[in-house]
């Protein structure tokens with residue numbers, strides 16, 4: 416068809432499946448196994464629905480103010496979006512407009528190459544080393560911008576801030592984005608580096624550590640100048656992206672710091688004991704600082720374990736991709752869920 420010539424053709428991102436079975440154990444999309452903060456639940460139940468008649472605050476003021484206060488930055492340094500996917504997508508459109516390729520790791524969040532293709536941004540991947548670490552030397556070649564998650568996904572490995580700074584330092588003429596979707600599970604945020612580098616953008620999300628994947632809240636923090644450019648593009652694209660409930664409930668989640676810290680501490684403790692149990696069962700994995708473990712079994716192929724788990728309604732993530740086809744990404748659930756996973760694996764590996 417002639418009209419097809421002018422169509423923007425893309426291969427979309429494939430998210431982890433969202434099955435909905437009564438007794439399933441869902442460890443495939445890194446959601447939080449605990450409910451949102453009690454204050455959020457209370458506000459949601461008591462919400463004044465008459466307010467839904469009106470358009471929401473375009474500047475998402477309640478949420479931006481809560482985040483600015485929490486992270487000790489100016490509100491002009493905070494940008495909020497509908498999940499960090501929305502934030503990163505807008506940031507790609509705003510900041511990556513050069514002719515040189517943007518750089519990101521070969522094993523990383525698989526949305527980056529999709530956005531690059533969508534916006535026709537040239538890109539080049541830099542291979543992680545044999546221990547899944549980023550080599551900062553790779554990021555010292557000419558480029559149009561840099562993005563990497565820290566901790567990285569799906570490896571879970573955290574890079575020391577000295578490595579992050581080395582990459583930023585070498586890339587003062589482009590924008591460097593650090594995707595901190597998992598930083599609350601034991602990593603260290605690059606936020607303090609904002610004082611030195613006005614080309615740094617730090618992206619975080621409420622989907623994992625704040626138990627609110629369903630509300631779709633993400634944000635980024637950067638210099639006032641960067642945030643202004645980003646907002647200008649956003650307001651040229653769609654003004655009213657974030658709905659009123661998300662703004663109000665998101666702000667409340669930020670205010671309940673005690674609950675947030677308690678939940679993440681619980682997930683970290685469960686992760687550490689799961690590491691021991693998986694090791695005893697013959698799994699190896701990089702030392703995750705995220706809410707998941709990227710595990711390979713010494714003898715049994717990942718694909719087979721994935722299928723066996725799936726038949727028992729235990730969902731984990733597996734990719735048929737070079738370098739990672741023998742790995743399973745297992746989200747940290749509740750202690751009971753991890754007990755059930757480990758019990759199943761023990762039996763399965765014994766009887767195989």
Ligand SMILES: *Cc1c(COP(=O)(O)O)cnc(C)c1O
Pocket residue numbers: 445497498499500501524564568594596619620621622628631632633
């Ligand atoms: C989950 C995830 C995101 C996106 O999360 P949102 O739900 O859109 O906020 C972004 N980056 C990485 C590395 C992730 O794992």
